[in-house]
Amino acid sequence: MKKLVGIGLLIFIILSSWGISYGSGETRITGIIGFGGKVKLKSVNPLKITVSTGNSGIDEGIIRIETENRKYYEPVKIDDNSEKVYYFSIPIPDSEGKIKVTLENKGKKINSVEIPFEPISEKTTVLGILSDEPERLNYLSQLKLNFIPMEDIEIVDLTKYLSLNEEELENLDMVFIENYNSEQLPEEFGQNLIQWVKRGHNIFIGNKTYKYKTLTGIFKNLNQEEIWHLGEGNVVPVNENLETISLDNIKESIEKYATYLNLNDLIKPENIFNRENEWKNMFFIGNSLLKPSYNLVYIFLSLLIVYLIFLIIGLGEKRGKIFGISIGAFSLIFLIAFFRENIYGSNVGKVEIKEYGEGVFSTGVAYVKGTKENSEFQLNDGFLDGYGEDNIHVMPLNQKVLALKKEVYHIFFQNRDEKESYVQKLSIDENSIVSGEIQNILPYDLDNSFIIIGDTVINIGTLNGKQKLDIKYRLDENLKNTGDFNYLDKVSTAVKLDDEEKQLFEQYYYAESNPKNCCLIGFSTIKDKDEKTYTMNVFQIDFEEKEHLNIPFGVIRPVKNYTKYSEDKYIREYTLEEGEELLLYYPMPVRGDIESLNLRAKIDYGSLKIEALNQKDKKWEELSSQLFQSDRVKNFTENGPLTIKITGKGRIMLPQISLRGKLKSGENNE
């Protein structure tokens, strides 16, 4: 008995010591999400996962990430005794869920970790700070704007997150730079930040005590300039020390330079899940993209003719065998050809909207057809999401998906690539005549192309690849005072859009967060070897001005803020109920001085009261024909967006404004 106990003890000691030695070489996995664990809900957050291996490496490893409603899957390979860092971008749906990361090797679970996070609601304003002493800027969390509603504020020390990509940078609303050596910014992050500004965000940068540090690197040219207009956003030097400046002064700058995207982020923040859901409307187009090409049909039809010939031969005397064999053989040939069909047909179809403005932004749905079990597809898109389906694995880093079953799967994708500017320039004169040259910069044809400038649609027809076209057109405002339905209807009849094109255009009209009211639109279908893409291309158009500022009706889109929750989406119209209040913010162009402002609106029915905010006296004034006359215009537009309040009961086609003015001289207008 004692012997047995002794042996047992010995075995236990050996086992446990082996365990300890094994344990020292254990593979560890750690992760951190968002901004130091703080996660902005319903948008794309950075997830950093560090894997450190022990004595045994990982050959056929898989990192599995599971959130409340999404699953990601990434094949990895790590040597022994080494550490590897992986950066993922994942959306988080709500505050309840968990994020679980599991590491597997050859199908066996090695380690798993649950990543804690602290949710920030999507309405929270996130301010990014670049400073050597970030705590001295913490007072910014007390910020409250005069005219624009702002909920909680979260401050993020950006120096810790210099690896953010463009998608993740979208979580930030504004960036403040003070007491920071701008030369320290990594090149890629600097470029991403500039791109972020070009898309319509603002950077406020200290231009006093630490001028020698802040105005270096990418911000070097601000030494000569008063302000740097970049695309739709601005880099604004503040001539005071940001650490000691009064909140009132900051407020002024923020409101004055507020852009469409700025206001939209504050009032109606982007929700990636909503966006994905809206793209579900496009599923039906993709199914037809995946149809086998006509090539296959032609091959089959010619095979049928051959089949008939064989049967004719088999009809002769004593050739019965040929007849019988050919029936069997051709059935088999067709069956084989059918199962090898993927050679001819496309297995990946994409429907997308591609915006060429500052960089290229594309959103869409990809349809992949699993031709056999576990088929892999390379999609090459920055952000992929499989609509929460179980039988599809998204590999975000490899930009691949793995379809487990022989089915058609839908995958949402979003891409921000290229940092070039594709904005096309036209000029406009006093008499609203638009002239200039537009170009189809793509090598392939654009079908059914048209130009939209505010309330005017100009039909162009097919634009061949690389074709240039001279435009001289008087803006006749053929879409004047139309509601949403009439607007879409008028555009599609003017351009003769077919069903799919109309659907895509509607998708763009309703779902895009920053749609351009001044653009060239055209449709293209590209067939690749095994990929077919159906695209609505949107080229942003800007007005090239020398001295005068001239913005026609409908180009400036208001950001709406309504007190009641409304299920329906309204873009150009709104139906107010009793006691409801609608606020409209029209971002003002900061490049010029506004001399005259015209406003027009159409009340469909009901009685509505329309007021505008006098920013100088901070009071609402009822709309009248004298309101925006001569000098008074500045009271409404100089210190921020033009704000209109509509109350009462009835339906209104939202007011549109047109602006005239002079461009400020001596500014860098890039």
Add this chain to the structure above:
Amino acid sequence: MNNFLEMSKKNRELIFSYVLINTIVLLGCFFMIILTDNSYEEDLTGKMYLYYSIFQLILNSILITLWEWEKKGFFHIAMFTLSSFPHTILLLSVNNMSGLYGLFPLIIQYIWAMVIISIKNMMMYKGKSDFHIQLILKIFICTVIIFSLIFFYYYYEYRNLVIVSIFDRRIPLVFFLNPVMTSAGTAASQLGQPNYLGYKPLGIFCIFWISISFGINILIKHGRLCYEKK
């Protein structure tokens, strides 16, 4: 082994004309689709599959009345049905459907052809004249395929039925003894129409008609074969 592929010239001509007509119809359909060039039209090819499977069945039952029974007849009729399989495959591939789906119309067609041939054999066994054989067969086919549809229409009107799909719960299963109904229903549910009955109609169709043709064949086997006597 050698002669199981061998068929009489008449039967071969029958199969050939069957394939020829099918091919011409299919070419016509595709010609129409290519002419309209509506590459995003989802329904057109789907409808084509549905109507084509009905057409195939009717053509099959018209031609099979001319069939001459030989030794290994079961196999020859299988070849007759199989001869239009390539056409079905073509339509399936255009519709992005599974290849296995093509088996269902084949099974229905085969069973239906066997029923007709069994009846023909029985009447030959009884020594009826060619004229009478053809007449009775045609009446039989018309009753099952066309008249039953007319009865169904009366039933539908009289009962004020609301029908959303071919395989609808409100349709009595008896009507699915009609091969056209079963075939159309299978094709429609393959194309995504709601199916409330599952495989029930197909099951009932198969069981009923297989037992009938078996019964007839047993009857014939136990008697003297008329055409061998001659």
